[in-house]
Amino acid sequence: MTIPQDTRKDELRNLAAKIQDAVENYAQGKAKNSSDIIKLCQDLQYRSESPEVFAERLRYQPLDICALMIAVEGGILQALSSRGDDTTADQLAELTNRPRLHIVRVLRLLTAIGVCDEIGFQLYRANDKTPVVASKGQIGGFRVCSIPACAITTNIAEYFSKYPNETTAEGAPRSAYSYTYGKDMYDYLRENKDRKADFDAYMEARKKDKQRRWHHVYPVMSELASNGDVSATTIVDVGGSRGHDLESFLESNPEFNGSLILQDLPETVEPIMGEKRVFKAMAHDFFRPQPIKGARLYLLLAVLHNWEDAECGIILRNLAEAMKPGYSRLLVSGMLVPEVDAGRLTAELDMQMWLLQHSRQRTKREIEELMGAAGLEIMKIWENGDRESIIEVQAREK
Numbered sequence: 103m104t105i106p107q108d109t110r111k112d113e114l115r116n117l118a119a120k121i122q123d124a125v126e127n128y129a130q131g132k133a134k135n136s137s138d139i140i141k142l143c144q145d146l147q148y149r150s151e152s153p154e155v156f157a158e159r160l161r162y163q164p165l166d167i168c169a170l171m172i173a174v175e176g177g178i179l180q181a182l183s184s185r186g187d188d189t190t191a192d193q194l195a196e197l198t199n200r201p202r203l204h205i206v207r208v209l210r211l212l213t214a215i216g217v218c219d220e221i222g223f224q225l226y227r228a229n230d231k232t233p234v235v236a237s238k239g240q241i242g243g244f245r246v247c248s249i250p251a252c253a254i255t256t257n258i259a260e261y262f263s264k265y266p267n268e269t270t271a272e273g274a275p276r277s278a279y280s281y282t283y284g285k286d287m288y289d290y291l292r293e294n295k296d297r298k299a300d301f302d303a304y305m306e307a308r309k310k311d312k313q314r315r316w317h318h319v320y321p322v323m324s325e326l327a328s329n330g331d332v333s334a335t336t337i338v339d340v341g342g343s344r345g346h347d348l349e350s351f352l353e354s355n356p357e358f359n360g361s362l363i364l365q366d367l368p369e370t371v372e373p374i375m376g377e378k379r380v381f382k383a384m385a386h387d388f389f390r391p392q393p394i395k396g397a398r399l400y401l402l403l404a405v406l407h408n409w410e411d412a413e414c415g416i417i418l419r420n421l422a423e424a425m426k427p428g429y430s431r432l433l434v435s436g437m438l439v440p441e442v443d444a445g446r447l448t449a450e451l452d453m454q455m456w457l458l459q460h461s462r463q464r465t466k467r468e469i470e471e472l473m474g475a476a477g478l479e480i481m482k483i484w485e486n487g488d489r490e491s492i493i494e495v496q497a498r499e500k
């Protein structure tokens with residue numbers, strides 16, 4: 103299908119005008135974030151490209167990740183970032199012990215995609231993105247998300263030809279990840295301490311850019327006040343990684359002097375057991391009965407998307423059993439997939455869950471079904487745009 107030139111030009115003019123409006127809204131503080139601008143700019147790019155240029159861009163996209171990994175594993179971006187000054191390729195070569203030509207070639211691509219700036223002949227400068235991309239947590243994310251996605255891609259055709267219906271086949275691996283790595287993701291992480299540390303660092307880092315963290319989306323102290331003073335109650339973060347969500351809650355609500363309990367797998371919590379933290383850490387498998395009964399608040403943040411429906415059912419029933427009806431609340435965070443017109447990030451995260459863990463991001467209707475089947479009822483959904491929303495849940499009377 104070929105689009106007539108005049109129609110294409112009109113489309114581009116329309117989009118450019120919409121971008122102008124979106125920028126104005128953002129500049130005047132009428133838009134919460136820049137997501138409209140990003141979406142419109144992406145549309146403008148796609149529609150400006152001829153189909154061949156469009157295909158060409160898709161074809162070479164994996165090389166962005168390849169260049170990025172050469173740069174971060176070789177310490178090139180870290181060196182550029184920590185100098186904080188104009189830096190030549192020769193200086194970077196000396197700092198990183200890498201051939202100058204490698205640096206020039208890798209940074210040629212990374213400057214073209216905005217990771218850092220090229221300000222002259224073989225002369226570079228970090229921009230606002232560079233230190234974040236070169237940080238421990240983000241590098242962890244590239245290692246545990248992007249690298250597996252690339253590895254899975256190498257044999258994706260073979261996997262789907264062997265298992266067209268995936269896990270329903272006899273002896274099928276749980277996911278494309280399990281097919282590629284020979285084990286499920288959390289088993290792989292348990293056996294590979296460096297990758298597990300990457301995963302945990304990434305879990306924390308990905309929360310840093312949240313314009314609205316869980317306790318901003320759900321104002322805990324005022325919402326729960328109707329049932330007595332919240333400050334002396336118990337909050338349990340189930341599958342809470344190394345406790346970053348409890349720590350940030352307390353930073354924002356220093357008047358809370360109740361009990362904060364972190365639960366996660368032994369390999370997650372054991373490294374921090376001896377440390378002085380604002381919460382009590384305990385190893386707990388959420389597929390087993392919840393040992394803390396009748397807490398005021400249970401958190402289940404970014405957990406359900408890791409699991410299939412039957413597994414989510416077990417996790418939720420264990421919580422429903424522990425909750426005191428009319429008193430305990432459960433906050434579940436997750437990206438709600440719109441039934442039409444899901445954004446790119448939502449669709450990408452859904453693909454990631456599918457391929458890495460044979461699980462998925464869910465629509466509001468799917469979440470409602472899961473909750474209902476586990477004896478829980480949704481009180482309110484605290485929407486958070488294209489970020490993780492908070493679903494407030496209570497246990498039904500038994």
Ligand SMILES: C[S@@+](CC[C@H](N)C(=O)[O-])C[C@H]1O[C@@H](n2cnc3c(N)ncnc32)[C@H](O)[C@@H]1O
Nearest residue numbers: 305341342343366367370386387388389403404
């Ligand atoms: C996607 S992470 C989310 C972490 C954290 N809640 C957050 O939002 O940043 C899922 C967490 O579930 C933990 N997890 C996986 N299996 C578990 C299990 N069987 N019992 C308890 N925690 C588990 C993982 O170790 C990981 O910390």
